[in-house]
Amino acid sequence: MIKIKLKTLLLLGVLSLLHISCNDDKEWKSNIHELKYLLEGESALLGEPFEVTDLSLGITSRTWIFEDGIPAQSSDPVVKVSFSKEGKKKCSLEVQYDNGQSETADFLVEVKSVLGVNLEIPELTSKGCVKVDQLVNFNLECTGNPTSFEWTFPGGTPATSTEQSPRVKWSKKGDVEVTLVVKRSTDQAEKTLKKTIHVGPYPMLRTMTEYNTDSWAADAGSSIGYWIVWNGSANIFDTGVASQCNGGAYGTEHAIQIKYDGLNDWQFFSRDMWASNAKLEKGKKYEFTFYAKSDQPYSIGEMIIINATYDYMYDAVVQSAISTGWASFYPNIPLTYQTTESRLVYDSNIALDSAWKEFRYEFEVKDKDITGGVVPDLLLNTYPFFVFKKTSPEKAVNIYLDQIEINLLEE
Numbered sequence: 001m002i003k004i005k006l007k008t009l010l011l012l013g014v015l016s017l018l019h020i021s022c023n024d025d026k027e028w029k030s031n032i033h034e035l036k037y038l039l040e041g042e043s044a045l046l047g048e049p050f051e052v053t054d055l056s057l058g059i060t061s062r063t064w065i066f067e068d069g070i071p072a073q074s075s076d077p078v079v080k081v082s083f084s085k086e087g088k089k090k091c092s093l094e095v096q097y098d099n100g101q102s103e104t105a106d107f108l109v110e111v112k113s114v115l116g117v118n119l120e121i122p123e124l125t126s127k128g129c130v131k132v133d134q135l136v137n138f139n140l141e142c143t144g145n146p147t148s149f150e151w152t153f154p155g156g157t158p159a160t161s162t163e164q165s166p167r168v169k170w171s172k173k174g175d176v177e178v179t180l181v182v183k184r185s186t187d188q189a190e191k192t193l194k195k196t197i198h199v200g201p202y203p204m205l206r207t208m209t210e211y212n213t214d215s216w217a218a219d220a221g222s223s224i225g226y227w228i229v230w231n232g233s234a235n236i237f238d239t240g241v242a243s244q245c246n247g248g249a250y251g252t253e254h255a256i257q258i259k260y261d262g263l264n265d266w267q268f269f270s271r272d273m274w275a276s277n278a279k280l281e282k283g284k285k286y287e288f289t290f291y292a293k294s295d296q297p298y299s300i301g302e303m304i305i306i307n308a309t310y311d312y313m314y315d316a317v318v319q320s321a322i323s324t325g326w327a328s329f330y331p332n333i334p335l336t337y338q339t340t341e342s343r344l345v346y347d348s349n350i351a352l353d354s355a356w357k358e359f360r361y362e363f364e365v366k367d368k369d370i371t372g373g374v375v376p377d378l379l380l381n382t383y384p385f386f387v388f389k390k391t392s393p394e395k396a397v398n399i400y401l402d403q404i405e406i407n408l409l410e411e
Contacts, residue, residue: 030058033097035105043110043187049080050109052093059095066091068111083111115144115189117182125410127202133169140165142182143187150181155199172250173200173403201287201407202380204278213317216404217274218244218254225276227318228266229258242268248402249291249356255402260388262396265301269385272313274322275329278382278406280307280344282365282375285409288345288384289360291402294352296333297395301389304365305345305406307379309338341368352399361410382406 013235036055042048054062054077064074067089069081083089089111094104118141123130130136138151142164151161154176156168170176180193187284207213207220224244229237245257248395270277288305313322318329326335345361371377384404 010224022276030098033058033099033101033103035059035093035095035103037093037105039107039109043112044081044083046086046113047082047084048114049082051078051080052091053078054093054095056093056095058097058099060268061096063094064091066095066109079148083109084174086111091147110231112187112189113144115142115143115146115182115184115191117146117180117191117193119180119193119195121195121197124197126203127198127408127410128196129198129200129410130170131203132173132200133171135167135169137167138165138178140180144184145186146182146191147185148183150183152179154178170199173405174198201405201409204280204286204406204408205404206276208317208386211317213276215270215273215317217248217252217402218256219248219252222319224256225270225273227273228267228269228271230267230269232264232288245400250403252402255291255400256404258388258399259403260397260399262394263392265390266388267385268388269306270383271306271308271381271385273315273383274309274313274381275315275318275319275320275325278379279330279333280365280379280382280406282367282377282379285362285364285411287360287362287407287409288405289358289407290384290404291356291358292350292352293354293356293400295354295398296395298352300350300386300392300399301348302385302387303345303350303359304383304385304387306362306385307338307342307344307376307382308340309336309381310361311337313368313381333378333380334378336380338380340373342373342375342379344369344382346370356400356402358403 034057038053038055040051052064062075064079066081067074068083068085070084071081089109091109092104092106094102096102120139121136123134123136149162149164151166153159153168155172156170158168175196175198178195180195182191205216207216209220212221213223213225213257214220218224227237227242228235229241241259243257244254246254248255258268318325344365345363350359365375365379367375388399
């Protein structure tokens with residue numbers, strides 16, 4: 001009997017619950033009614049999304065209103081609103097509770113302008129270069145009311161500045177990375193801008209820093225690459241006759257030293273370093289410059305700028321033949337073999353002594369070279385070629401080269 005009564009009571013309980021849940025005339029109503037919201041942060045940035053979230057309980061609907069907001073109002077529980085004007089914006093959230101009552105909360109969102117910078121350098125060429133000893137203007141326009149500027153100019157005069165638009169110059173060639181940090185003290189907002197510029201004409205000879213090699217200035221790597229040193233019968237580069245040495249031109253750290261024995265004419269050239277040699281275009285102007293000295297009076301017999309490309313060339317710096325490696329370095333330049341030499345610059349009897357001297361040659365790539373030969377539209381492998389001639393009486397001499405450059409002269 002007891003078991004039957006228990007079963008009867010359980011059945012009645014289940015039927016009672018079913019009756020309540022299936023009653024279409026009555027809705028469940030919350031006993032908790034609370035208006036609550038969450039803002040993404042203490043302030044919003046002009047034009048940037050700012051998220052607001054309704055966390056209210058016991059509601060049937062809501063209405064957000066945003067002064068100067070996009071959207072201006074919304075009924076969604078989560079809204080990403082952006083503001084079109086700066087300042088403190090009046091906003092509100094109105095909710096309708098399931099008991100028929102309503103409640104409204106007013107709040108302010110402070111909208112701040114985005115901290116932005118726009119830098120113009122009038123002296124900068126299309127290749128990103130400025131001249132040595134040229135006064136360079138860094139014209140800065142800002143948004144967002146910044147309160148401080150911190151400039152860094154490595155190697156420049158001045159080296160740092162707190163002006164909004166400073167003027168700077170550099171006395172040495174090379175790449176420099178200019179850094180600007182703009183700050184706003186009211187909310188500790190900060191923006192950093194970095195700009196790399198090249199001081200001097202645009203370089204056409206490539207420095208292979210990724211291979212720890214600098215074949216032209218001997219400063220950006222511990223290796224000078226693999227020049228050809230032809231003594232009349234063999235390439236003797238691997239015997240140590242050419243190497244990096246301390247003490248470069250105009251205060252640089254290193255230079256290239258050639259230990260010329262004076263017994264035979266030597267040819268010293270970079271032909272096979274095709275990955276780093278210059279690529280020149282017909283119709284454009286260039287300069288070839290280098291520094292040189294010797295430990296006793298001596299004259300370089302000949303200096304030539306040559307272009308030639310052969311299928312047998314192997315670049316020992318990048319450890320690749322030109323036939324298989326070219327596309328990896330120059331994917332946008334089709335490889336053709338230019339087996340007829342083009343000679344672009346020539347000089348002879350270049351007198352040296354123990355002081356560094358700079359030698360400069362300006363030239364234009366024309367339809368024909370200095371010998372009358374036809375010149376390709378694009379010269380793929382242009383390199384310097386030096387001849388060291390024996391003297392009478394024969395004498396050994398140490399020859400030093402530094403800052404070897406082929407540069408584009410931008411109009």
